[in-house]
Amino acid sequence: MAAAPKKKQKNNFFKFIKWFWILFITGLLAVVLIFLAASWNWFGELPTFERLENPQTNLATEIISSDGETLGKYYIDDNRTPIPFEELPKNLVNALVATEDARYFEHSGVDARGTIRAFAYLGSKGGASTISQQLAKQLFTGTASRGWKRYTQKIKEWVIATRLERQYTKEEIIAMYFNIYDFGNNADGIRSAAKIYFSKEPKELNVSESAMLVGMFKNSSLYNPRPKRNPEGTKNRRDVVLAQMAKYEFIPEKLKDSLQKLPLALRYSPESHSDGLATYFRMHLQSFLNQWISKNPKPALKGERDKWNIYLDGLKVYTTIDSRMQRNAEDAVQEHMKNLQAEFFNQNTPERNKTAPFLDINTSQINSIMERGMKVSDRWRKMKSNGKSEKEIRASFKEPTPMVVFDWNSVGNEKDTIMTPLDSIRYYKSFLRTAMMSMEPQTGHVKAWVGGLNYKHFQYDNVIQGARQAGSTFKPFVYAAAIDQLRLSPCETLYDDEYCIEAGKHGNQEAWCPKNSDGKYSLKNMSLKTALAGSVNTVTAQLMDKVGPKPVVAMAKNMGITRDILEVPSIALGTADVNVYEMVGAFGTFANEGVYVKPVLVTRIEDKNGTVLYEYVPETRDVMSKDVAYAMVDLMQGVVQSGSGGRLRHSYAKNNAVYKEVVTGYPYNLTNPIAGKTGTTQKNSDGWFMGMVPNLVTGVWVGGEERATHFNRTAYGQGATMALPIWGLYMVKNYANKELDISDGNFKRPAGMSIELDCSKFQEDKKDDTSPEEDDLDDLDF
Structure with a gap:
C-alpha cells in the first residue's frame, strides 16, 4: 500500500511529458500551418516569383552629363536611383547591420533568437524585424492597422523574407533596402540621400555621415536633419548608431567618442525640377524624351504599361552636356547679367524714363x-x-x-x-533676358545650354523657344553665299557709299537703300574682311544685290535655319527671326570645314538594367567647300582682330568708360585665334555674339522679353556690350580648366586653298591681271 504515491507521481510525470510533446508538436504544427496558410495566400496575396524577381518600385529617370555627373532627375513622387552593393561604402553597411540586425549574416531571413526575445519581453528589449523583413514590408506589405491584420502582416513578412533570402544574396538585399527607403526631402534611396544631405555619391560618405543616414531608418520624418526640423534629435540618433557600431566592434571606442562630438556637417542640396544645373536644358530634354517614347513602345510584361514613363521607369539618359562647361556658362551669365541689369535699372528710373522699362x-x-x-x-x-x-x-x-x-x-x-x-x-x-548655347562643331555635341536667368522665375527657354531678329550675325550667310557663288576673296574690295537696290529687282516692292549704323560712309574701297569686321551695311547690300536673296536663303536653310525667311534684300541686315539653337548649329558649319552637323543632345538611353534603348545617329550634310568655309572663318577672325569683337583682346577699350562700368571680367586677355560676329538690331532690342574656336562654337543673345525693353544708347545696347562679355567670361573659365581641352590653336587650313586670303598678294595678282572683263568687280554683271 505504501508504494501507491510513487506510482501516482510516476504516472503524473509521464502524463506531463506526453502533454508537453503534444503541445510542442501541436504548436510546431500550428506554426508550420500558419506559414503554409500564409504561403497559400490565406492572409492575403503574396508576391509571385516574377514580382520577387522584379519588385516594382518607382524609379526616377537620371540625366547624366558627358563627364559622368548627374545633371538632374525626372520624378513625380519618388526621386530614386538604385545603385549596386559595390557602390555602398563599408562603413554604411556596418552602421546598418550594427543598428538594425546584428546577426544579419547568420540567419536566413528570420532571426529566431530575436523573435524569442521579443515574445519573452513583449518587445521591451527590442523588436525582431530583420533587414530582410523590413525590406519585405517596404516592397510588398506596407504598414497595416493594429490588431489581427498587424499579426497576419508580420507572418507574411516572415514568409516573404525567407523567399527573398532564397532569391537574392545578402549583399543584394542590403542594396535593395538602401535603395527603397524614403529619407525625406525628396531623398528616395541612398543615392538621392547622399546627394541631397551631403552633396556626395554614397561611396564618398564618411562614418559620421553614414551613421546619420542609417539613424534616419528609425523614422525619417522625426529624425530630419534640416535646421528648422529636428537637427538635435537627428544628431542624438546618429550618436546611438555610432555607439552600436562601437558595441559590435566596427569602430574603436576612441573614434566613436570623437565622432559623437562633431556636428552633423550637412551640405543640404535639394533636388527639384527648378533647381540645380542645366535646368532649361533638362526641361527641353523632356520634349525630346516624350517624342522618343511616342515612337518606341515598351516591351512590357502582362498587366504592365506598354509605354515608357520617364517618371517611373528608371531610365538613364546620357547627354552631351559637360557639367563643367555648363557650370562655367551659368556662372558667366550670372556675373555679366547682374552687372548689365544694374546699369539698365540705373538708366530706367522713373525720373529718367517715365515709361520704364519700355x-x-x-x-x-x-x-x-x-x-x-x-x-x-x-x-x-x-x-x-x-x-x-x-x-x-x-x-x-x-x-x-x-x-x-x-x-x-x-x-x-x-x-x-x-x-x-x-x-x-x-x-x-524690366529684366533683360539671355540665351546661350555651346557646341562641338565636329560632332554636334551640345556642351552647355542656358535658356535664361533663373528657371524658377523665368521659364521661357530663349535658346530654342525664343526667336529674335539676328541683326548683323546674319551677314555671314550673305558673305558665304557670295564667296561660294562668285568665288570672291575676302580681300576683294567694294566702295562704301550710299547704295540702293531698285524696286522689283529682287522681289522687293520698294527701293532699298540701307544706311550704315552710324549713318556715315567712308567713301573708300574696303575689303570684304574690313567690311565684315566693321559690319558695313552698304557693302553687305552690294553683295546681296550681286548674289540675290534666293541663294542666301538657301545657304541659311542648308546650315540648319528652319524658320521661314522672306527672299527679299533686307534680310541681309538680319531682319529674319532666328533662335540661338539654330544659329550655333549654322555657325558650326564654318568651323567644321563646310559640313553641317545637327546639334545633338542625347547620345544614348538605357533602361534600369543597362539595356541600350536608343543611340543617336549623326545628321550631317555638305553645305560648302572647305575653301569657302575657311575663307569665312578668316573673315570672322577679322571681326575679333579689328572689329567689334576686339573687346576680347586686352588692348581694347582701355579708356572706354561704358565698357568698364558694365562689363565683368574685362580684360579677358584672349590672344588665341578666335572667329566671331556681333549683332545689334534696330533700337538695340537684341544683342548677339557668335564666337568660334576650332573645337567649340558658342552663341549668346541678350534682350528684353518685349522689344521695347532696351537701352537707349547703342554703346550699352549693342551685341558687343550685351552679349560678347558672356562669351568672354565663359571662355576664360573654360581655358582655366585644361581637362576640357578647348582649342587655343589655329583653325585648320585646307590643303591647296584656292581662295586667296593674303591681301597683299591678292592686290599684286590684280595688278598683273590685264584681262578687261575681270578688271573691276563692280563692272561685272552678276
Whole structure:
C-alpha cells in the first residue's frame, strides 16, 4: 500500500511529458500551418516569383552629363536611383547591420533568437524585424492597422523574407533596402540621400555621415536633419548608431567618442525640377524624351504599361552636356547679367524714363503689353478654370499680394515682397533676358545650354523657344553665299557709299537703300574682311544685290535655319527671326570645314538594367567647300582682330568708360585665334555674339522679353556690350580648366586653298591681271 504515491507521481510525470510533446508538436504544427496558410495566400496575396524577381518600385529617370555627373532627375513622387552593393561604402553597411540586425549574416531571413526575445519581453528589449523583413514590408506589405491584420502582416513578412533570402544574396538585399527607403526631402534611396544631405555619391560618405543616414531608418520624418526640423534629435540618433557600431566592434571606442562630438556637417542640396544645373536644358530634354517614347513602345510584361514613363521607369539618359562647361556658362551669365541689369535699372528710373522699362512706345502700346501679360499668366488661367468671371480676375490683379520675386541682390536671388500681380508683370518685364548655347562643331555635341536667368522665375527657354531678329550675325550667310557663288576673296574690295537696290529687282516692292549704323560712309574701297569686321551695311547690300536673296536663303536653310525667311534684300541686315539653337548649329558649319552637323543632345538611353534603348545617329550634310568655309572663318577672325569683337583682346577699350562700368571680367586677355560676329538690331532690342574656336562654337543673345525693353544708347545696347562679355567670361573659365581641352590653336587650313586670303598678294595678282572683263568687280554683271 505504501508504494501507491510513487506510482501516482510516476504516472503524473509521464502524463506531463506526453502533454508537453503534444503541445510542442501541436504548436510546431500550428506554426508550420500558419506559414503554409500564409504561403497559400490565406492572409492575403503574396508576391509571385516574377514580382520577387522584379519588385516594382518607382524609379526616377537620371540625366547624366558627358563627364559622368548627374545633371538632374525626372520624378513625380519618388526621386530614386538604385545603385549596386559595390557602390555602398563599408562603413554604411556596418552602421546598418550594427543598428538594425546584428546577426544579419547568420540567419536566413528570420532571426529566431530575436523573435524569442521579443515574445519573452513583449518587445521591451527590442523588436525582431530583420533587414530582410523590413525590406519585405517596404516592397510588398506596407504598414497595416493594429490588431489581427498587424499579426497576419508580420507572418507574411516572415514568409516573404525567407523567399527573398532564397532569391537574392545578402549583399543584394542590403542594396535593395538602401535603395527603397524614403529619407525625406525628396531623398528616395541612398543615392538621392547622399546627394541631397551631403552633396556626395554614397561611396564618398564618411562614418559620421553614414551613421546619420542609417539613424534616419528609425523614422525619417522625426529624425530630419534640416535646421528648422529636428537637427538635435537627428544628431542624438546618429550618436546611438555610432555607439552600436562601437558595441559590435566596427569602430574603436576612441573614434566613436570623437565622432559623437562633431556636428552633423550637412551640405543640404535639394533636388527639384527648378533647381540645380542645366535646368532649361533638362526641361527641353523632356520634349525630346516624350517624342522618343511616342515612337518606341515598351516591351512590357502582362498587366504592365506598354509605354515608357520617364517618371517611373528608371531610365538613364546620357547627354552631351559637360557639367563643367555648363557650370562655367551659368556662372558667366550670372556675373555679366547682374552687372548689365544694374546699369539698365540705373538708366530706367522713373525720373529718367517715365515709361520704364519700355522705350519708344506710347501708352496704348504699353497697355496692350500689360493686357497680354495678364492673359497669359498662370493666375488668369487658374482663376478662369475655377469659374471666376473676367471682372473678378481683373480685380485680383490690382490687389496687393505677398509674393517671392526674383532679385539679383538678394540671397538665392529671391526676396519676399508685397505688390499687385499687375505690378509684378511690369517688374518682370524690366529684366533683360539671355540665351546661350555651346557646341562641338565636329560632332554636334551640345556642351552647355542656358535658356535664361533663373528657371524658377523665368521659364521661357530663349535658346530654342525664343526667336529674335539676328541683326548683323546674319551677314555671314550673305558673305558665304557670295564667296561660294562668285568665288570672291575676302580681300576683294567694294566702295562704301550710299547704295540702293531698285524696286522689283529682287522681289522687293520698294527701293532699298540701307544706311550704315552710324549713318556715315567712308567713301573708300574696303575689303570684304574690313567690311565684315566693321559690319558695313552698304557693302553687305552690294553683295546681296550681286548674289540675290534666293541663294542666301538657301545657304541659311542648308546650315540648319528652319524658320521661314522672306527672299527679299533686307534680310541681309538680319531682319529674319532666328533662335540661338539654330544659329550655333549654322555657325558650326564654318568651323567644321563646310559640313553641317545637327546639334545633338542625347547620345544614348538605357533602361534600369543597362539595356541600350536608343543611340543617336549623326545628321550631317555638305553645305560648302572647305575653301569657302575657311575663307569665312578668316573673315570672322577679322571681326575679333579689328572689329567689334576686339573687346576680347586686352588692348581694347582701355579708356572706354561704358565698357568698364558694365562689363565683368574685362580684360579677358584672349590672344588665341578666335572667329566671331556681333549683332545689334534696330533700337538695340537684341544683342548677339557668335564666337568660334576650332573645337567649340558658342552663341549668346541678350534682350528684353518685349522689344521695347532696351537701352537707349547703342554703346550699352549693342551685341558687343550685351552679349560678347558672356562669351568672354565663359571662355576664360573654360581655358582655366585644361581637362576640357578647348582649342587655343589655329583653325585648320585646307590643303591647296584656292581662295586667296593674303591681301597683299591678292592686290599684286590684280595688278598683273590685264584681262578687261575681270578688271573691276563692280563692272561685272552678276
